[in-house]
Amino acid sequence: MDIQHAHTRLWLRRFTAVPQAAPTLVCFPHAGGAASAYTALSRTLAPDVEVLALQYPGRQDRRLEPPAESIDALADAVVAALGPELPADCAFFGHSMGAAVAFEVARRYERQAGGSGPVRLFLSGRRAPSVRTEGGTGPLDDAAILARVRQLSGTDEALLADEDMMALLLPTLRADYRAVAGHYAPPEARVGCPVTVLVGDADPVTSVEDAAAWRTHTTAPVDVRVFPGGHFYLDARRDAVAGVIREALTVRPAATAPDRTA
Template identity: 50%
Template sequence: MRLVCFPHAGGAASAFLPLSRALGGHLDVLAVQYPGRQDRRREEPYGSIAAHADALAEAMVPLTGGTYALFGHSMGAVLAYETARRLVDAGRPGPCRVFLSGRGAPSPLPSVHDRLGGDREILTAVRGLGGTGHLVLDDPELLAMVMPALRADYGALGAYHWDGGSPLAAPVTVLIGDADPVVAVEEAAAWHDHTTGDFDLRILPGGHFYLDDRTDEVRDIITTSLLVAGSTV
């Protein structure tokens, strides 16, 4: 079975390397590489969640011939959700389960944490989230490389709003750190309203990037959840 992972704002596919290693022997883990970073750094980042999800759904079509699940963290959770909606709307087989991490449920209005006024506010917000990735912000050369992606990603999030529509039929597992500074447990629990399938909320010790320190626990949640869904892992 394939698990397709969607990184956070400003993040890259390499963010899921530890999880991929932990799941080795259980799942075929693929990670999305958004344009505007790492090996795709010369490509223009997407300026909206809708355009990004449209492209992701198109790229995912070849993977829908077999059983697959999605895992998205932070902005990646929004993209995993919107990609799943587009695949189903296009008549493609949907995911057997969707894992949504470090993100509150979508609403008609953008999250206050996504509406940032410029580079200074973006950098302050990213530093406040912690995680190993924020260390690149202290290197001027690395910062210059990541800022275009960060601007585009936060601009897309700041303009994103949920436009209604049918909930997912796929079961949903939501994961959140108990000390996440930007996502309250109640906001994460509200994903319940966006699925007609089984819903599971897992609260783990840690902040927004709890995944950095809880990789083995997340691995166990993923494998157990997929077994409960009736899939072979």
């Protein structure tokens, strides 16, 4: 994917050079996350897959820009940044909030006149958008947001205890959690590409059952992969996840693969 255009370059980060013929994986960060969350995965997948990670507004070098207030608004902005056409071998990987954004971006590309979306979606650590939780999905206050971040065990406690740093990060976290809370898609909202669902078996916010409900949201085959670990299982299972991605992007399955534990 060409990222030389100034507007596209603002949104995309490339961490590792790969051969030009390699398939492209566009990665969508989690709530509060930045493109750099995918640095290690990029290095693990090289040189077989090119990773381009999205940098949302409101974080790191884009910290002075207001974060998006909804998943739909963020998806619209991503489509505008990536351009009208995707490379023929382009796939999306989204973790947590990023899974919702990746799904909505894929839907938008498929709805374009004569357009086509990604060849595959990798949706990680996120329940299907038609699944409503028993406790509701209303916006959280700051104390609840920090409690949720601690529950997910993906952020250094020293960072969470740094009041000055949290004062900088909380506005983005608030916006991201509002966006996630407000996102819903009915069961009939579907994409036409294959989907690989990835989830940790001890994820405190996304059960295997709720993750597997992504089956409702595609007309193509779905492969569900369950890994040992919590919400950020990817940190400890990066090699295994990279293997799943390589397999899916280099050997296109002819039939739905069985659910399995990796």
